Amino acid sequence: MAAYLNLPSLAHDFLKPSRVAANVVGNVISGGANGVGESITMDLSCGGMVTYELDANASSRNMEVHNYLDWLSARLNGGFRFINVPIWTDAKGPFPVLDGKKRAIIKGIPHSDGSLFSDGSGYSQATVWGEVTENAALNAGILKMRVYGLSRPLQWSDWFSIYHADKKGWRAYRHWEVLSATDETNPVYTLALQPPLRAAVPAGTRVEFARPLCAMKFAADFNLPSETPGNYVRQVTLKFVEAF
Secondary structure (H helix, E strand, C coil): CCCCCCEECHHHHHHCCCEEEEEEECCEEEECCCCCCCCCECCCCCEEEEEEEEEEEHHHHHHHHHHHHHHHHHCCCCCCCCCCCCCCCCCCCCCCECCEEEEEEEECCCCCCCCCCCCEEEEEEEEEEEEEEEECCCCCCEEEEECCCCCCCCCCCCEEEEEEEECEEEEEEEEEEEEEECCCCEEEEEEECCCECCCCCCCCCEEEECEHHHHHECCCCCCCCCCCCCCCEEEEEEEEECCC
């Protein structure tokens, strides 16, 4: 049985990607064409699969990135081992602007006595998060949640993730329609999801909007070689697909 729990997470910031792309693909099948030549399609119950791409860059100034890419190659080539991939939504998500920049996560939070850890770092916490308000079944396409810390309403489409502790681990979702929203400081949203829920979700489950995680593997058409260019400058597009 595939293992989706207790996975390591991709060191997204360490790779300093110049481009990222998240998507949900393969959620319909074609049933041929109608009388005017238009294709007739129908939705699949699984709702497609989450995909993610990022352009990673490694240079001679940071050989550790080369070594990290080699580790990804060793772990993920073949598509039978998995990793949690954070979807970078900092620039477009519903996060507050702090010090002139949108912040999905606040860092450097001190202890209650004002002190930091010995290395000068502090705690961190998400600026926006949610909580499921009604039980939702496996493959449900609608989810109700109360959302805290929004700098703007949920509107067109936002990514978020849920940890399915029973067996599916971290899974990423996005809403394609806001069905309703209450008028209060921390509103309750009724959202139409894509893809549908990978596992049943009880009321009270936390929902993460900051760097949503998804259990993923290398895409079937992608293989990452252990490569050492002569000038030690390496650019590679990592391609991931949701793990099943």
